[in-house]
Amino acid sequence: xxxxxxxxxxxxxxxxxxxxxxxxxxxxxxxxxxxxxxxxxxxxxxxxxxxxxxxxxxxxxxxxxxxxxxxxxxxxxxxxxxxxxxxxxxxxxxxxxxxxxxxxxxxxxxxxxxxxxxxxxxxxxxx
Numbered sequence: 355x356x357x358x359x360x361x362x363x364x365x366x367x368x369x370x371x372x373x374x375x376x377x378x379x380x381x382x383x384x385x386x387x388x389x390x391x392x393x394x395x396x397x398x399x400x401x402x403x404x405x406x407x408x409x410x411x412x413x414x415x416x417x418x419x420x421x422x423x424x425x426x427x428x429x430x431x432x433x434x435x436x437x438x439x440x441x442x443x444x445x446x447x448x449x450x451x452x453x454x455x456x457x458x459x460x461x462x463x464x465x466x467x468x469x470x471x472x473x474x475x476x477x478x479x480x481x
Contacts, residue, residue: 355384357455360394361465367416372465375479388430388450428454443472
């Protein structure tokens with residue numbers, strides 16, 4: 355069982371080298387995420403298009419595949435207190451993922467090395 359954040363989900367959807375490492379790490383295991391993931395992935399794709407890293411067509415194709423990830427969605431409201439407790443160490447967005455991983459007692463899969471250095475529950479896939 356894994357919690358996945360937007361950095362890892364975006365890489366996975368784009369099929370990058372890091373994304374293939376994310377897929378290999380997940381294997382056949384269940385993947386959970388707060389509902390925030392959907393908004394964040396759209397934001398990541400938008401930023402990549404605006405920055406010239408990918409085309410709009412590539413972003414659309416990646417977002418089209420979003421449902422195929424099979425993410426198990428988790429309501430964020432029960433995570434608010436735990437996320438708030440992390441306010442000195444993480445942004446509100448990151449804290450939601452960390453709080454969910456702590457609640458489920460499983461690792462958080464991220465491509466954000468800064469986040470991984472802050473929280474031991476985080477795993478950065480190697481690839």
